[in-house]
Amino acid sequence: MPPQNDPCAADQTPNPSGDQTQAFLDSLPEIGPGQSFRFACHPGVPCFGACCSDLNLMLTPYDVLRLRRALDEDSRTFITTRAELAVAPDTNLPQLRLRMSDAPGNPCPFLRAEGCSVYADRPGACRTYPLGRATRPDPEGGPGAVRERFFLVQEPHCRGFEQPTEWTSDTWLSDQGLPAYNAANDRVMALMARIKESGRPANPKHANMALLALYQQDAFARFLADMNVLDRLDLPAERRAAILADEEARLGFALDWLEMLIFGPTETLRPKA
Numbered sequence: 001m002p003p004q005n006d007p008c009a010a011d012q013t014p015n016p017s018g019d020q021t022q023a024f025l026d027s028l029p030e031i032g033p034g035q036s037f038r039f040a041c042h043p044g045v046p047c048f049g050a051c052c053s054d055l056n057l058m059l060t061p062y063d064v065l066r067l068r069r070a071l072d073e074d075s076r077t078f079i080t081t082r083a084e085l086a087v088a089p090d091t092n093l094p095q096l097r098l099r100m101s102d103a104p105g106n107p108c109p110f111l112r113a114e115g116c117s118v119y120a121d122r123p124g125a126c127r128t129y130p131l132g133r134a135t136r137p138d139p140e141g142g143p144g145a146v147r148e149r150f151f152l153v154q155e156p157h158c159r160g161f162e163q164p165t166e167w168t169s170d171t172w173l174s175d176q177g178l179p180a181y182n183a184a185n186d187r188v189m190a191l192m193a194r195i196k197e198s199g200r201p202a203n204p205k206h207a208n209m210a211l212l213a214l215y216q217q218d219a220f221a222r223f224l225a226d227m228n229v230l231d232r233l234d235l236p237a238e239r240r241a242a243i244l245a246d247e248e249a250r251l252g253f254a255l256d257w258l259e260m261l262i263f264g265p266t267e268t269l270r271p272k273a
Contacts, residue, residue, distance in 0.1 A: 028132055028151035031169050037152055039130055039172075040163035043115065047159045051129070052116070053107040057098040059083060061214040061254075062184035063123040064096060065247055068217075070121035075216035082109070085211075091192050092201035094211040098123070124181035129153060130160065131169060135186060146186050184248075187255050188214070195262065206262055213254035217247040220254060229257075234272050 031037060042048065059067070068078040079085070083096040100106040110118045116126070132151035141147075150169040154161055173179065195202060202210065213220050221244065224230055230240050242249035256269040265271065 028153060031131065031150040031152055033170075034168055036166045036168050037130075037161075038163060038166055039160045040165045041160045045159050045163065047157055049107075049111055049115070050157055051155070052111045052126075053100070053105045055098070055100060055108060057108075057123065057125055059096040059098055059123055060181075060185045061188060061251055062181055063125075064215050065217055065251060066121040067118060067123070069247070070118050075218050079215065087207070088192065090201065091195040092203070092207050093192060093195070094207060094215070096215060124178065124185060127176040127178050127181060128173075130155075130158065131172060133182070135189065137190070144187065144190065180248075184251060187252070191255055191259055194259070198263075202262060206258070209261060210258055213258055214251070217250050217254075221250060232271055234270050 064075075064078065064083075067082070068075060071078065071082075073082075079096065082099055084099050086095045086097055087093070088095050099109065101109045101111075108116075110116055110122075116122055130153045132153050134149045134151070135146040138145040138147045148169075167175070173182070212223060224243070230243065235243075239249070239253075243253045244250075253269075256266065259266055260269045
């Protein structure tokens, strides 16, 4: 099975489709386990901010959750003002792309002279750069486990590679706060891969449900309550409470729920008997 590709694999890939992302990554040098590279990005680097313009930056559901919450915006406002809606051709699932500013050079709307104004909640693609990441399922690691490969995205304009700070892929991911992003994004990619492998792209009803459940956690909470969805599912009381109270838990539930809608009951979610 070919590797699944993280939509955050690199900051300027043409789009997050598996074939194009993998071809892009295959053109890059691989960073093996424990292998080091030098990189730093801060205002003292001559090209600081240069990579934050004219981007085709896809936003994962977890990206949207973090950004919307940091901006204190409801999901409808965020989607209509901050993003552009697209459809993944091989799954029919919705995808969001960050809307660039109309200023000269089309910079990221969050870019300021001093740096990123949403740095603590910046998207996973921004955190991952200058690495690219590809994953494939790891049957030996249990359900949802993946094997990772990393690549170095060394663009000609980037002067960050002249800095002396050394990293490995593990220390970089930890320093950039990526474990939570990768865990959430890997679950999305697993669902997309299963839909693609089935040869049956999501129907319009499921696609609309995916837009609600994955990218609109505030509206999804109201939907769950209004439609008594949780009452019809076999859920432990503690998980039910977490889904209603916590957006990260609700996003995890959303992925289980979509998988059940599309493929039927799973090991993690099923209707009440």
